[in-house]
Amino acid sequence: MRLSTEKQQMIGVRTEEAKIVSLKKTIRTVGRIDYDETRIARVHTKIPGWIEKVYVDYVGQIVKKGQPLFTIYSPELVATQEEFLLALKARGQLVESRFEEVARGAESLLASTRRRLELWDITDEQIERLARTGEVQKTLTLYAPVDGVVLKRNAYEQMRITADTNVYEIADLSTIWVYADIYEYEMPLIKEGQPATMKLAYFPGETFRGKIVYVYPYLEGKTRTLKVRMEFPNPDLKLRPDMYADVEIDVPLGKSLVVSEEAVIDTGMRQFVFVDRGNGYFEPRDVKLGLKVDDHYQILEGLKPGERVVTSANFLIDSESRLSAALGGMSHSH
Template sequence: MMLKQNKNKIIIALIFILILIIAFYGSKIPIVNKIPIFTKKHEHTYKPVLDEQGDVKYWTCTMHPSLKLKEPGKCPICSMDLVPVKRRGSEKKSTMAKKVEKSDMNQSEGMQGMSGMQGMHGMSGMGSGSKSMGSDSESTFIVSTQRQQMIGVKTQTVSIKSMTKKIRTVGMVELDETKIEYIHTKFSGWIDKVFVDYTFQHVKKGDPLFSIYSPDIVSTQEEYLLALKSKNILGESEFPEIAQGAKSLAESTKRRLKLWDISEDQIRELEITGKVKKSLIIHSPITGYVTFKNAFENMYVEPNTRIYTIADYTTAWVNADIYESDISLVKKGQEAIITVESLPNEIFSGKVTFIWPHLMTKTRTTKARLEFPNPDLKLLPGMYADVELMIPLGEMLTVPKSAVLRTGKQDIVFVDKGEGNMEMRRVELGYEAGDSYEVRRGLKEGEKVVTRANFLIDSESKIQAVVATWGEASDDSGKATSETESHKETQAIKLPQSGQADEPGNSKQSE
């Protein structure tokens, strides 16, 4: 009897404990069911936050575009100010409609729809006011007028103007080859006396250089004197043939003296004096400097012996290097100026007189010969010269150099279309002259291009494009992850519902 009573007490105690357990867990189940699906396990996933107007997608850092935060503030990585990524107008309407419906399913679809948005990003301190433009052209974007003033944007109008290209190159001063004299004799002999006996000695035209003894010259002088006597005696002959023969002999002998470079004055002196000179004096044919000397007393010389070289320095040549790309621009008669290191403040003016018809393969250059007057002998052979050639190009459509971003593969300008609209445009450039480029394609006369702060504008447009692309990829990835985790969470939360015991409709079944 006692055993039966103890058994009943144990059963009653177990039932009481079971009721307490059911009551405890039954009170917890409704609380779990009331938790929103995307709150418990999706705190780490990205959910776009809207401002009062519903136009802010999220906040990000221009240096770390993968960072996406709900609230404005500082970047946790680099401490730069966060900038907002805004929606376009069509997405604002869609988002506001979905917000009114307050449906979990619509919220999930709203996250998917944000993948096509484009946002505004700028450099540190640029803030809002610049956003991607909803245009058919991917190269068009918006930078507000206020933002342009903050970053110092300046523009200039594309115009047609006369261009003169300035080619800068180097050259070397050389002698005028047309004013160099080489002193030889046309007969053999021995030098008796040297009058100009050192190199670079200055001589004037007609100055004696050296005297030479030649047996051929002596015998020819004697023949000429005899021919003159015969001419004087037989010139009055009754026989014309004899008179003409004497005259021809004298003329042929005189012509032979001239062929040996005996001057007319020397021949006249021989005719007057009637005396044969043993030594003949050779005179300088020009005024200049002796650049080569090979004359010594008692030295035997022949017609192929170069005895002196005399150069006129009053005209100087400069052979300037012309690069292959500029050869077609350089023409005979164009003006040129040079400066030399010894006279840095003095400018010498000359002209192009000749262009080499040959390209040097190692340097890919040719030579242009420039001619300069040099009366004061300030330009000396061997000097290096800085050369500037002025090339007139005519009337051309031009754009300032400061407006062009040269990337190597392409040249880009930013066209100001007004009211904050900017367009990135590729252009084809031609000649470069001063502070301008010739524009062959891509711009029209009267268009305005950005000439200052265009690097910031370029960064603005590129960051917009990159962040928009990253945003699309992140939204697609976030949507897929959200759907997967949402499905798992729903299954996990609904599992306890199948075993609920304290719900009004299920209490009897539990019992």
């Protein structure tokens, strides 16, 4: 097919070079933030007793590690502290004993009451204070073991609890999970370990960085989408469960030969481009397309790097060449 320079200018022919570039496909989806199910702390008390005071009194409350949750009054705790003070006193009196066994017995009684207090999470500092002041603590305060959000609360004043009572469940929010759905045709591109970025309307201008940690092995029936789970660090606890985010996953595709999407004519039966052979000659050439990335197509077969393809007015050239072919056919039939 040949077109004069004037004709090319008149219909607005433009060409570009088919070139090799590093391709990456960006998958965009919406993510829902959730807590990390592997980071749930359950708060139990190791001694039976009655709750005297509740400091954290609703589900959804954000707590910091070391923040008081509740205090418990336990007769057992009081009795063990009194035993400890008696054992301390006895050791003081019997340490000089001529009978070595008596001194050793006082020492082991003191060690065993101390061990019992330690098993109940009484700190060394609290035990030293008890030994120094001789003041028995009537109640024990339990503290949040992690920074996070309260998922369950089973603490009410005057309630009796035992070692079996699950008093609080706290989700550690220092790392959060994000669930997102990926379209079926994007499935081959998704792998565990791939980096992901996330933006939220709540925090304009901020980008959060995480990675895919799990790709679910099945499709959602109705939507034909694949669920993935990502993990993002959340050191300042800004990101909260049930927030929604715009997620992007960049998939590197390596180096590929590409042309602009405008260069490709797709008839539904075949895809082809017009190659500029120089001197006004244009050759229609079938191509095998790979992925469409932004506004470019990956070319798997049919073109070589450096060949020039028509990106503008190619439909006009196509109709012109069909017309020529038809006219040529007609003239042969006479």
